[in-house]
Amino acid sequence: MEKIRSIEQLDGLRDRLGLKQGAVTRSLTFCAGTGCRAYGSMDVVEAFRKELKKRGLSRKVAVKTTGCHGFCERGPMVLISPEGIFYEQVAGKDVPEIVEKTILNHEVIDRLLYKDPKTGEPVPKEADIPFYRLQNRLLLGENLLIDPTSIEDYIARGGYRALAKALKQMRPEQIIDEVERSGLRGRGGGGFPTGRKWRSCREAEGEIKYVICNADEGDPGAYMDRSLLEGNPHMILEGMIIGAYAIGAQQGYIYVRNEYPLAVDHASQALKAARRHGFLGEDILGSGFTFDVKITRGGGAFVCGESTALMASLEGRPGEPRAKYVHTVDRGLFDMPTNLNNVESWANIPRIVLDGADSFAKLGTKGSKGTKIFSLVGKINNTGLVEVPMGMRLREIIFDIGGGIPDGKRFKAVQTGGPSGGCLPEERLDLRVDFDELAAAGSMMGSGGMIVMDEDNCMVDVARYFVTFLEEESCGKCTPCREGLRRMKEILTDICEGRGQKDAVEQLERLGRAMKAASLCELGRTAANPVLTTIRYFRDEYEAHITKKKCPAFVCRKLVHYSINPKKCVGCQACARACPAHCISGGKKKVHVIDQDRCIHCGSCFDACKFDAVKRK
Template sequence: MAVYRAHVLICGGTGCVSSGAREVMSAFKEELAKRKLDREVMVVQTGCHGMCEMGPIVVVYPEGTFYCRVEIGDVAEIVEEHLYKGRIVERLLYSLSGSIEKVPHYKDIPFYSKQERIALHNCGYINPDNIEEYIARDGYQALAKAVKEMSPEDVLQEVKTSGLRGRGGGGFPTGLKWEFCRKAAGTKKYTICNADEGDPGAFMDRSILEGDPHAVIEGMMLGAYAMGADEGYIYCRAEYPLAIKRLNRAIGQAEEYGLLGERILDTSFSFHLHVKEGAGAFVCGEETALMASIEGERGMPRPRPPFPANRGLWGKPSNINNVETWANVPAIIRNGGAWYAAIGTEKSKGTKVFALTGKVKHTGLVEVPMGISIREIVFELGGGIINDKKFKAVQIGGPSGGCLTEEHLDLPVDYESLTAAGAIMGSGGLVVMDEETCMVDVAKFFLEFTQRESCGKCVPCREGTKQMLLLLEKITAGEGTMEDLTTLEELAHMVKDMSLCGLGQTAPNPVLTTLRYFRHEYEAHIRDRKCPALACTKLITYAIDREKCRKCGLCAKKCPVDCIAGDRQTPYVIDQNRCIKCGSCFEVCPFSAVTKS
């Protein structure tokens, strides 16, 4: 086997691929071959490094030098200076926000400072298409330990001891869920991975599947061993083609190595795994709808009981966990449940992966210990608010979650604390909002999504979310009444209490939390016919300050409906009857003469 003096790790996650990582990788291979360094330096495609907005990301080992936003034109310089002459290319290093100081080493970047990677252990470090790299990082050691040294009851007990809870949003104790399935009558059982990640702005599961598919496979095999299952399904939405491609390749490699299939590692344990592509319905994230979809039926929730643990896929006992949950299991079995339980809080053990998005300087994927505060995530890992504007709120838990305010910045991120504040952990979406965000509009945005994704099976969700959305549209248009606000709140509680499945039961959360913490914004829309954040189009008025106007005419040239009049002698004026409130004049005026109110 060849020994290389350096490794160039290039992020091959969807985010970096979309910004040109594959072309950068090809350029590295060509440049190294041209300089006859290809036998000294290995180029490795990895999964997501997490800091997505800095892509394409290139990390050079053994130093761990972190280069960001690398373009094809930068490759020759990195090869010449760093890999040939041993000099770091400083201009491509990460720099601290608002500072010219460069941070050369991966480990010293604040974004990674408080992360503790378990589910993301291999993401950004190994080639997900190479099973040998996974094995070199202790991959399949947990499986070997389980089938050779542990009974199914031992594996189950370690998961119970760990305190691992479902990372898909419900937070139900994983070990207890497995125990229900293990004790269920029947010899045919299934383990299922829910990879139907559909929350707006969420990409936790996708990144794990793209960056470390074998961890999910190994986790599912450990679960199957503990529960007595011999067959499993990974239900992944078809919008994740790269994840599906890498999953199928990983399954094929595991079968080739005798780690998946019949008589695994020369034991009596057998397990077969399939990938099922979903059509992208958000409701299929609900476990009974997901199973219906695998069976070839329309993805619609079923009443419970019976629960899947007793009567699930094709009527057989089944267990469903999401991607992140399964990815934690190998580390728990390798290191012991007590090791995992020592991380986090008393009732929320371990770590949680979040997709950090919105008005934050550093967006991306972070894995942090349970109990960390929202402030630490947003201002230390995320670097604070873009353009140093004022923090206003964070939507946590996706469209089923809730909006929390500045007073919650020091709230510990754990299941109980978030629930008490009116939000939920959810699958891990975390959207940051600044002072220019209208919270009524945010509630409308998320309700538009859940209303559109409702399967329509039950009346409270189908009709209730529609009526709630109509009321929000009325309020954001400046046509609402205080009676509408009362009706909206009553409807929200009705939908929450009476819907069949989790989609309907949590759909009102964004409305209820914004009413709880930002009622004054709703009232301003109704009583004053004003949007305090100046975000709701129908409540905005654009005007031109005659004193500031320099008569340059840029606003008139940019106006798509020709509603701005004036000339070199006369200040420009906006015809309010024709203005469509697109904001083009506001954006192009170099003298701040156009006002927005």
């Protein structure tokens, strides 16, 4: 491969690739993101390849594997172009039928289509599925169109055109102006204006400067960054190269957790391909600018997502944060000016440079521009990744795109912003999701996690879960975070197990205030959020646990009491068979009794009884 030296050369290559791809009339696109792979999508892909070969169609029908499409609930999936037909939950056995009917005879197979849960009607085209239709997939949409291991795919979609424009037609300051004017704010959680960060780093004194891509995504249930890096690594890389040019950095790092093997693999392949084409290395695109990127694999500590801890880890020291009174843009990695941005922040850069700040700023709210990717998980029908303009109401995201709560259950809360975000109740569903609104409600944007909870979730138990996670992930360096989380966990455990003291809520609030005010890093400063917001919005649940010793959601086992209603029990023995503690007695067709002393309050009998004879209170 000859290195690309000019815009004309890049345009020429793109046109040639476009012609080549345009020559293929039909194609099958498969999601091969981590979620769909777990569903067995690669087996389906293999089955298609074999079937097409058998029928001599290999040259006429292109098979493309891409990164995550976001509709993880319905995988494995196949998208048939040019018709745009979308089949969900496809298995190997469906393959011959799809080839026969849809590919050869243009027939749609109803059975494999997505059914609108409201109308029950099948939706043949992907574009018409509400989950996709209501989103604005500026970043994620590209995932469907490119094979992440093919730089050609990326170039054919206009990839590296923004880099060429930046290097050849813009001065570094102009790029920074454009990014600043776009209103882009850091997508990793902090929400700091990206352009301003770049400017400070450019103006900082230092012979060597670094840029870092923070791909140490560690929130439970969140995988936005993973899916971008797996699905479109060149977009992130292009953003980094543009950023490095604007800032004046010579070296970049992608810090990605080792638990993301596909992301590591795709990013590594992207680096090699970019070097081959002259997008990385010396004299990039003949501009005289030299820059390269290395991948560093993190060991998986949550706290390493904090910028100073990440840099410490990158240097080979323990991943512990330090005070940021001296900013990392002045003295960061190896004490040199360092600009760190999150995966999604970098991914937005090529578009801003290519289409201009105004086009980006058209979307969003006053203080938060552009789109944001959320990972919508928990008690939600359409589990997956959604990308929406900033300012969309929580209700639209959860009910219109997410399809609401499964099994007709009632929505209780949504936790935004990762483990140290807050839990927002039903009254807050009309909140417009942006950095400032979430913060005002006591939660935060974080990196975009969204965990939906229904009536079966106990909010005290949820708070305990997140505090336990954070206690394990706290580095332990500073007192308020280390000792505060430890005591919060003790208090919450006591509450959940019926030992809650009268002043437990006041104690939690007092600890929360100290942690918020005095912790060293943002992990500690935000760690009390799940506790403080559940107290703020669900205080009655805390009180029920503490004063009445009851768990209203029947989650906290020690507070739930099971018994059998003799009037309803038919003696079917289902509960006795289900009981892991073997503490239910009573023979066939006889009324059963639970031995309360041996009962472990697991609820298996309640779930097993078909006659509504097991009571819980």
